Amino acid sequence: MADSKIRVLVAKPGLDGHDRGAKVIARALRDAGMEVIYTGLRQTPEMIVSASLQEDVHVIGLSILSGAHNAIVPRVMDLLRQNKMEDVIVVVGGIIPDQDIAALKQMGVAAIFQPGTAMDDIVKFIRANVKPRGVPAV
C-alpha cells in the first residue's frame, strides 16, 4: 500500500512525561511519508482508541517507559476489540522487560520496539504489516 496512505497515531499513555522517543518516532514516520497524529501526553486508553477511531488510523504506536504497560496495553487491546478495530495494528515502544513481551504479543500487539531499535526498522515494520482497508489503497 502506498506510504502516503498510512495513518499512524502516536500516543503516550500513563503518567510519564518522557516524550523524546515518541516525538522522534513521530517525526521519523512523517519523514517516511506517513500521516502522523501525535496525541500528546497522559492519554487514557479510552482517549487513544477514540482518537484512533476518529482519525481512522492504520497503526497505533504506544510509547511507554514507566513500567505501566501491563496495565495500559490490555485495556487498549480490549477497547479496540469492542470497537471492532482489529484491522488497526498496535506497536509498543519503550522500556519493556523481555519477560513481558510474550504476554503482550499474545493479546495482539504486533511488535515491541525496545531501546536501541532503529527508526528505519520501525518504518519498515509498519510498511510491511499495516493491514489493507475495505477501500483498495493506491
Next chain:
Amino acid sequence: MMPKDKTPQVAESPIADVFEGRHPSDAEKQWAEKTLAPTLEKAPEKPIGAATGVNLDEHGHAKFTTISGVPIRRLYTQADLPEDWSAEKYLGFPGQAPYTRGIHASGYRGKLFTMRQFSGFASPEETNQRYKYLLQSGGSGLSVAFDLPTLMGYDSDHAASEGEVGKCGVAIDSLEDMEILFDGIDLEKTTVSMTINSPASVLWAMYLVVAEKQGADWKKISGTLQNDILKEYIAQKEYIYPPAPSMRLVIDTFEFGSKFTPKFNTISISGYHIREAGSTALQELAFTLYDGVEYVEWALRRGLEVDEFGPRLSFFFNAHNDFFEEIAKYRAARKIWYQVMKNRFGAKNQRTWLMRFHTQTAGVSLPAQQPMNNIARVALQALAAVLGGTQSLHTDSYDEALALPTEEAARIALRTQQIIAYESGVTQTIDPLGGSYFLENLTLQMEQGGFDYFNKLDAMGGMVKAIERGYPQKEIAEASYQYQRAAEAKEKITVGVNEFVIEEESPHILYIDETVAKQQTAKLKALRGRRSNEEVARRLNALKKAAAQEPKAEANGISPANTMPYIIDAVRAYATVGEICEALREVYGTYTEVSIT
C-alpha cells in the same frame, strides 16, 4: 575577539582550517605547511563514523564535531584563544571571581564531592533498606526517587496511578510513608536530595515534619529539593498546574526556606532532564541558567532580597559522553552565573555568585545492548564531572536502560565514584585541565553561546513566555532528531548498538510487580479510617484560602499567604499527597501543553 584572517589561496586544501578564523604563529603556519600537509597527503583524515552527513565538510574533507555538533579542530594552540587572553583575566583563581576554576580555593582537598546515588523503588519499606545499604557502603548522601503518581500528585489508589505505583521510584502517599522512608536515618546528619517538582512543597513539608519528629533542628538540616518546574514544562513534562501558580509555589519555598531552613537548597535548577530530552550541551547550559534567571526575577517581584535567597539556589547538570565539551560546560556555567548574579541582579553576597551543582551521568547514553559497557561510559562521564568541579555526583547503574538498578549494579556505580575519588589522583589538584588550549577555547565558546541564547530569551520576554510559545521545546526536539538521524546513519558511533554488535542474552533486572500498589492502597484505607478526616478537611480549606491570595513578602516574616505553613499543617494531620495537590488543583487548575512534534 578572534581575528578572521582567511587565506583564500588555500581554501580547499586540507590545511585551510589552520588559517581560518584564528591567528596562528609563524611557527604554526610553518608546521602546517611543512609537516601537516605532507602527512595529510599521504594519509587523509578519516571521520569517526560513516563518511557522510555531519562528518564531511563542504569540500568533502573529514569533519570532526562534538556530540552536540560543535566543530572540533585537529589541534588547539595559543591561536585559538583571544589575543588578549591571560589566565588572570579569563580564569581567575579557584574560589575567586569569575570562578572558572572552581568555587573552592582548595578544590576537593578540603571536601570531596558528595557521592549521592539517586534511588527509590517500590514501597517506602524497601527503599529504606536500600538507603541503609547505600549509606553503609560509603555513600555520603541520599537522593530520593519518587514514583510517577507521587510526582504527578496522585495517591496510589487513584485511577490514574494504575500500573505506575512504585515502578519508577518509591510510592509516598502520606507522612506515614515518609516516616517509614527515613526510619533509622538521622536527618540532621544526612543530606537528602529529593527529586520532586510540581508537588515539591508537599513532599518537603513531609520531610520537615519527619525531621522535627526525630528531634532534628530545621536550622541544621541540609539537603536539596529539586523543585524546578520550568524544566518540567521544557523537558520532563511532569507538571500539574499552569506556569504562573507553579512559579508562585516555588517562590513560596524560597521565602520559607530562607527564614526557617537556611542550610537547605530550596531548588536544584536542572539541565539534566533538558539534556536527556535531547538538547545539545550548549542548550542544556543556556536554558538551565536562564531558568535560574527566571526564578530570580519572580522572587524579586515577590519582594525577596537576592542576597537572601540567592545562596540557596543550586544547579544540576548532565554528564554526557563528550568529555571535554562537558568539562567546558561546567566551567562556563560557573562563569556565566557569577556575571549574571553580579551584573544583572546586583548581588553583593559572594555566596550568591557561586554556581554550586550536582551532576548525574547521562542515562540516555546508556544503551540496553551489551549493558556492562555502560560501566566504562559512566566512569568517563563521572570523570568529566569531577574535572569540571561538581559538588555532588550520581553515577548511573549499567542497567539503566532496562529497569531500576539491581543492588549489584547500584554498588558498581557507587564504586566507580570511589575509584575516581580515591584511586585516580584527579581530586588532588584543582581544575587540572585549566589552561588547556582546547578546553579554554570550548569554555569561551560555551560562555558566548550561552549569552547568545540569553539575548534571545530576554527578547521573548523571559522563560515562561518562551515556554508558552514552545521555543525551548522546539529547539530540543530538533536537536534530538538530528542526533538520532546521525546515529542511525552511523555518523555517530555507539559501541554495541550501531557498531561492534553481538547477539546476547537479556540480563537479570529488578522487576516490580503490582504488590506495592496493593500495599499502598491498603495503607491509605487504614489511614483514612484512623485520622481525623474533619481536621484534614479543615486544614485543606485553610490551604485553599491562602493559595487563592496574592503573596507579598513582609519585612520581618514571610508572606501571610505563603502556602508552606498551610501545607505543613495539612501534612501534620496526615493529609495525603493526592489530597493536598487536589486542593491546589481546585484553586489553580491544571496545565495541558501544546504538543510539538
